[in-house]
Amino acid sequence: MTAPTIAIIGGGPCGLTLARLLECKGIDYVVYERDESENSNRAGGSLDIHPETGQHALREGGLFDEFKRYARYDDTVFTLADNFGKRLVKVGQGRDAPEIDRSDLRKILLDSIPKDKIKWGHTLTSATVGEDNLPVLQFANGNLLSGFKLVVGADGAWSKVRNVITQATPQYSGTSYLESKIGLENPLYETIASNAGAGMFLSMGPEKLIVTQRQGDGSYRNYFGLQVPEDFFRNGTVDLQDVEATRRLLLSDYYADWSDEHKDLIRHATDLRPWALYTLSTEDLGWKSVPGFTLIGDAAHLAIPNGEGVNLAMTDSFKLASKIAEHGIENFDQAVQEYEADMFPRGIATIADGKGMGEVMFSGDSKAFLELMGL
Incomplete structure (x- = not known):
């Protein structure tokens, strides 16, 4: 059996946006996703989709009307407070950057491509170049596949495709989040709905912060931002299975001087999940194109x-699909080279912006943060 022309590794918003755009252009592809089925990955919070980037890609894929069915335009509100609970600013009402749950965006994209174009249960373990100079893909389920003319790595932070192209490796940023949930059944729900309201609520303190964000079902996700060692949630210091002990640690060692409003978010936190923040360096971008491979x-x-993040990823998908359509499947190398030359400056800028924003947010300097945001 002849292999599809393009293999997309990763079935998140980035990879699926590329798949949809290739589908619209009549270009052959297949998506390999590590999840066992479309119902097996429901993790992830809410995403704001911007008009010039994410929304543009959805329009090009003929999906904007479907997107609007799920988009939450009332959740564009952004509120900033200090660690004592004082509200400093509330902005963003009516901004054209509606929120959508990651799971809803994924559903829209999945429903827009044929079911046989995505292969579930395929975790990529390695990507190499075969004797015929074409990509070879090894998967954890034992499948060894080849014959593709182009492999696109949409496989996230720890991309296996990246290893073929560059030696760049993500580095720990020095900060981690502990994600938690306040569901509609939680005793604190009515209080948090009243206090936080729509959109995103950011509370800043020295070396710590709390992000509260309303989800599509009305529940709230809270992210407790900490400057801690990389293995903080893995070395036994924190046993997330012992929820009460974790709450006590946060209350005594990290948020002791925060307001009771914030402490209640900890006291009622459920569904704890760690999220360490990693980043590539601006020097990591600018590699020499490798025939048969690229990254988005x-x-x-x-x-x-x-x-x-997701907006830039969807822009990558749009730009790559456009270059492939422009140059044709017989000239992938030219398409990839032009796509990468266009992508590098965007990537370098977002890495630098992320580092700068992280430093300001964890400084506890709300004035500097407002200046950074142009508020």
Whole structure:
């Protein structure tokens, strides 16, 4: 059986956006995703989709009307407070950057491509170049596949495709988040709904912060940002299975001088999950193109979250699909070279922006943060 022309590694918003755009252009592809089925990955919070980037890619894929069915335009509000609970600014009402749950965006994209174009249960373990100079893909399920003319790494921070192209490796940023949830059944729910309201609520303190964000079902995700060692949640210091002990540690060692409003978020936290922040360096971008391979999204330019991640990834998908359509499947090398030359400056800028935003946010200097945001 002849292999599809393009293999996309990763079925997140980035890889699926590329798949949809190739589908629209009649270009052959297949998506390999590590999840066992479309229902097996429901992790992830809410994403704001910007008009010039993420929304543009959805329009090009004919999906904007479907996107609007799920988009939450009332959740564009951004509120900033200090660690004592004082509200400093509330902005963003009516901004054209609606929120959508990651799972909803993924569903829209999945429903837009044929079911046989995505292969579930395929975790890539290595990508190499075969004797015929074409890509060879080894998967954890034992499948060894080849014959592709182009492999696109949309496989995130720890991309296996990246290893073929560059020696760049993500570095720990020095900060981690502990994610938690306040569901509609939580005793604190009515209080947090009243206090935090719509959109995102950011509370800043020296070397710590708390992000509260409303989700599509009305629940809230809270992210407790800490400057801790890379293995803080893995070395036994914190046993997340012992929720009460974790709450006590946060209350006594990290948020002791924060307001009771913030402490209640800890006292009622459930569904704890660690999230260490990694980033590539600006020097990591600018590699020499490798025939048969390229990267998009976090695989290409992993950055500390700065509000642009998924939007930039979807832009990568749009730009790459456009270059492939322009040059044709017989001239992938030219398409990739032009795409990468266009992508590098965007990637370098978002890595630098992420680093700068992270430093200001964890400084506790709300004035500097407002200046950075142009507020």
